[in-house]
Amino acid sequence: MTAKEAKVHKLPSTVLGMDASADGSQLYAACMDGGIYQVDVESGSKQLLARHESYASGACLVPQSSLLISAGYDGAIQWHDLAANQTIRKIAAHQFWSWQSAVSADGKLFASVTGQYLAGGPKYEPAPETEPSVKVFDGQSGKTIWELPHVPSVQAVAFSPDNQFVAAGNLMGEVRVWDVSSGKQVGGFTTPSFTSWGIIKAYCYQGGIYSLIFSPDSQSILVCGMGQMRDPNTGSGRQTWQRFAWRKEGAPKLAEIKDADAGGGHPESLAFHPSGQYFVMAGRLAQGKWNTAFFDTESGGLIHSFDTKSRLSKALFNRDGSRMFLAGGIGQPKAKDGKYPDFGRVYVYDIT
Numbered sequence: 001m002t003a004k005e006a007k008v009h010k011l012p013s014t015v016l017g018m019d020a021s022a023d024g025s026q027l028y029a030a031c032m033d034g035g036i037y038q039v040d041v042e043s044g045s046k047q048l049l050a051r052h053e054s055y056a057s058g059a060c061l062v063p064q065s066s067l068l069i070s071a072g073y074d075g076a077i078q079w080h081d082l083a084a085n086q087t088i089r090k091i092a093a094h095q096f097w098s099w100q101s102a103v104s105a106d107g108k109l110f111a112s113v114t115g116q117y118l119a120g121g122p123k124y125e126p127a128p129e130t131e132p133s134v135k136v137f138d139g140q141s142g143k144t145i146w147e148l149p150h151v152p153s154v155q156a157v158a159f160s161p162d163n164q165f166v167a168a169g170n171l172m173g174e175v176r177v178w179d180v181s182s183g184k185q186v187g188g189f190t191t192p193s194f195t196s197w198g199i200i201k202a203y204c205y206q207g208g209i210y211s212l213i214f215s216p217d218s219q220s221i222l223v224c225g226m227g228q229m230r231d232p233n234t235g236s237g238r239q240t241w242q243r244f245a246w247r248k249e250g251a252p253k254l255a256e257i258k259d260a261d262a263g264g265g266h267p268e269s270l271a272f273h274p275s276g277q278y279f280v281m282a283g284r285l286a287q288g289k290w291n292t293a294f295f296d297t298e299s300g301g302l303i304h305s306f307d308t309k310s311r312l313s314k315a316l317f318n319r320d321g322s323r324m325f326l327a328g329g330i331g332q333p334k335a336k337d338g339k340y341p342d343f344g345r346v347y348v349y350d351i352t
Contacts, residue, residue, distance in 0.1 A: 001191065001278065001294060001304055001305060001349075001351060001352065002028055002304060002352050003089055003212065003292075003304060003306065003324060003349040003350070003351055004305060004350045004352070005348075005349055006066070006324025006348045006349070007041070007044065007064050008102075008297065008343040008346070008347055009039055009046075009345070009346040009347075009348070010044070010146070011029055011031055011037060011039070011133065011170075011342060011344030011345070011346065012031065012033050012035065012118060012343075012344055013031045013032040013033040013035075013329065013332075013340075013342075013343060013344045014031050014032045014311065014313070014328060014329025014332075014343060014344050014345075015029045015030065015031050015313060015314065015329065015344050015345070015346060016031065016032060016055060016056065016313050017030035017057050017058035017059045017060075017071075017101070017151075017163070017313070017314055017327075017329055018059055018098075018314040018316065018327040018346070019059050019060050019068075019316070020316060020318055020325055020341060021059075021061065021165075022061075022063070022109075022319060023319075024041065024116040024318035024319065024323055025040070025041050025042070025111050025343075026038055026039065026040060026041065027039040027041060027192065027265070027325060028049075028059040028061060028068055029059060029068055029070070029327060029344070029346060030052075030056035030057055030058050031055075031056055031188055031338065031340050031344055032055050032056075032060040032329070032344070033220060034051045034052040034053060034054060034055060034056050034074075034168065034210065035049075035050075035051055035056060036048070036049045036050045036051070036052075036059055036068070036078075036080070037049065037256055038056045038082075039250055039347055040301055040320065041325075042229045043240045044194075044346075046228050049068070049080055049082075049085075049284070050070065050078060050080055050087050051070030051076070052071075052073070052074050052076060053071055053074040053076070053162065054073035054074040054097075054153055055072055055073040055097075056070055056071070056072045056073075057072055057073060057097065057098050057099065057100065057101070057297075058071035058100060058101035058102075058189070058239070059072060059100060060101055060102060060103040060345050061103070062103055062107040062110070062139045063103070063105065063107035064107055065107060065140070066081055066082045066083035066084075067081060067082070067139070067140070068080040069101070069103065069110050071093070071098035071101040072098060073097040073098065075092060075094035075095060075096060075097065075098060075114070076091065076092055076093060077090070077091050077093045077098065077101070077112060077137070077142070077204055078083055078090045078121065078142060079142055081222060081280060087126050089142050091142055092222070092344075093112055093114075093135055093137075094112065094114035094131065095101075095130065095131050095237055095291070096114045096115060096116045096131075096152075097114060098112045098114055098262075099113050099114060099115070099153065099154065099156075100113055100157050100270070101157065102140060102158050102159055103158065103159070104139065104159040104166075104180070105161055105162075106163045107125070107139050107140075107165070108138070108139050108140075108161065109136055109137065109139055109145065110133055110136070110137045110139045111134065111136045111137070111157050111159065111166050111168075112134075112137075112157070113133060113135075113150075113154040113155065113156070113157045113168050113226035114131070114133055114152070114153075114154065115133040115150070115153040115154045116153060117127055117152075117171055117177060117204070117205065118150060119153075119204070119244070124197075124204055124205060125205075126151050126152055126170075126172065126205070126297040127152075127257045129149065129150065129151065129152045130315075132147035132148060132149060133148070133149065133150035133151070133152050133153075133154040133168070134146075134147075134148035134149075134154060134166070134168045134176075134178075135147055135148070136180065136183075136223070136250075136270065137167060140330070141247055143183055144167075144187075145180075145183075146178070146180070146183040148150075148166075148168075148176075148178055148183065148185075148257070149176075150170055150176055151170050151171075151172060151174060151348075152170065152171070153170060153171045153208070154168050154169070154170045154171075154209055154210060155170060155208055155210055156169040156170075156209050156211050156212045156223070157212075158212050158213050158214060158221075159180075160214040160218040161214055161216055161217075161218050161241075162218045163180070164179065164180060164218065165177050165178065165179060165180060165186070165187075165214070165218065166178055166180055167212055167214065167221055167246070168212075169208070169209030169212045169223055170208055170209065171205055171207070171208035172190070172195055172205065172207075172208060173190055173191045173193065173194045173195045173208060173209060173225075174188065174189075174190040175188055175189055175191075175209065175212060175221060175223065175244075175246070177221075177246055178334065179324075187246045188246070188250065188251070189244050189246060189250075189251035191209075191223065191242055191244075191253070191320075192226035193227055193240055193256075194209055194210075194224075194226065194240060195207045195208050195227075195228070196228045196229050196230075196237065198231065207223070207226050207228075208225055209225050209226060209239065210225045210226075210266070210267065210269075210283075210306050211223070211224050211225075211267070211268060211269050211270045212224075212270070213270045213271065213272060213279075215272070215276075215297075217340055219245065219246075219247055220244060220245050220247075220254060221243070221244050221245055221246045222241060222242070222243045222270055222272075222279065223241065223243075223244070223270075224240060224241040224242075224266060224267040224268075224283075225237075226239070226265065226266040226267065226283075227239070227240040231256075235263045236265070236286035236287060237264065237265070237266060237286070238263075238265075238309065239257065239262045239264070239265045239266075239267050239281070239283070239288065239293075239320070240256070240257055240262060240267065241256070241257050241267065241281055241295070242256040242272065243255045243256075243300070255300040256300070257300070257346050258300065258301065259294050261295075261301070261302040262288075263285070263286075263287055263288015263290065263292070264285070264286035264287035264288050265283055265284055265285045265286045265287070265288060265291060266283050266284040266286065267281045267282065267283035267284075267313065268282065268283040268284065268311075268313050269281070269282045269283065269313060269314050269315040271315045271316050271317060271324075272297070272317075273321050273351075274319065274320065274321040275321055276297060277288055277296070277297055277298075278294050278295060278296050278297055278303060279294070279295055279297060280292065280293070280294050280295075280315050280317075280324065281293055281295065281315075282312040282314075282326055282328075282334075283311070283313075284311040284312065286305055286311045287316075289305065289307065290307050291307050291310075291312055292305065292306055292307070292308060292326065293305035293313075293316070294330035295325060296322055304319065308328075308332070308345075308347055310328050310329060310330045310345050311328045311329055311330075311331070312327065313327060313328045313329075314326070314328070315327075317351070319344050321351060322350065323350060323351060324347060324348075324349040324351055325347070325348060325349075326346070327344075327345070327346050327347075328344075328345055328348040329343050329345055330343050330345060331343065
C-alpha cells in the first residue's frame with residue numbers, strides 16, 4: 001500500500017481529537033484553543049461549532065444521528081446537534097481533564113477517561129483516584145451508565161467493534177477491560193514498556209499508554225506510546241506498539257514493533273484500516289525517519305512510513321479505507337502583530 005498526500009488544511013491551534021463524517025466529506029476537530037471546528041475535506045473551509053473553557057481534547061460523531069460529542073480539559077462533555085447547529089447539553093463529567101474519549105460503533109455509548117497523576121507514596125507511585133477514572137454515558141441522553149475504577153492518570157479509551165466491551169489504559173501501562181452490559185471488569189493486563197521513571201529533570205513517572213484499539217474481531221488489543229527512556233522530559237522515547245490477546249488467560253503478548261522498525265518518538269494514535277490487513281501508528285518524531293507508519297496486521301512488519309514534519313495526535317480512515325486523515329500541529333509559533341498564525345494541521349492522504 002501507499003499513502004499520497006492530497007490536502008493540508010490549517011486550523012487556529014493544534015488538533016487534539018478528530019472524527020470524520022460517514023461519507024468522509026467533513027472532519028470535526030477538537031483544538032487547543034478550546035474550539036470544536038467543522039472542516040470541509042475538499043476546500044478546507046472551517047466553521048467554529050462550539051467552545052470548551054480549556055483545551056478541547058475529543059470530538060466524536062454519534063453514528064446514525066446528527067449528534068457530535070466533545071470533551072475537554074475543562075472536564076466537561078458537550079452534546080452538539082449538527083442539524084440544528086446548536087449545543088444541546090453540557091455536563092460536568094470530571095473534576096480533572098478528559099484525556100481521551102470514544103463512542104461505541106452502534107452509537108449507544110460514549111466514554112471519557114480522566115485522572116491526575118499525584119504521588120501516592122515514597123516511591124512516587126500514583127495515588128488512588130479521587131473520582132472514577134472511566135465514565136460511560138448514554139450516547140443520546142447523556143445519562144451516566146457506569147463509573148469505573150482505574151489508577152490515574154488514565155489516558156486512553158476504546159470500545160470494541162462488537163459493542164460489548166470498553167477498555168482503558170493508564171500512565172503505568174495497565175489496561176482494564178469491562179463488559180458494558182454489566183459494568184464488571186472482565187479482563188486486563190499490564191505492560192511496563194511504555195512507562196519511564198524520570199531521574200534527570202524530575203522525579204516522577206512519565207509516558208504510559210497513549211492510544212489503544214481493539215482488533216476488528218475484538219479478540220486482541222493494540223496499545224502504543226513512547227518506550228522507556230532515561231530522560232522522559234525530552235520526549236525522545238522509542239516508538240513502540242504491542243498487541244495482547246486480552247481474552248486469553250494471562251493476556252499473552254502476541255506481537256510488538258520490531259527493533260529495526262522503531263525510531264525515537266512519541267506515538268499518540270492507532271487506527272486499523274477497514275480491511276483489517278494493516279494498521280497505522282502516528283505521533284511525534286524525535287529521532288528517526290517517520291512519525292506515521294503502517295504495519296501489517298498478521299506479521300507486524302513495517303510496510304510504509306513517512307514524516308509529516310509535525311506532531312500528530314489523531315489518525316483515522318474513512319469508511320471504505322480510500323483516505324486517511326491525520327491531525328495535529330506544527331508547534332506554536334511566535335505572534336505576529338499580536339496574532340498567532342494558524343498552527344493546527346489536518347492532513348488528507350489518498351490510500352492505494
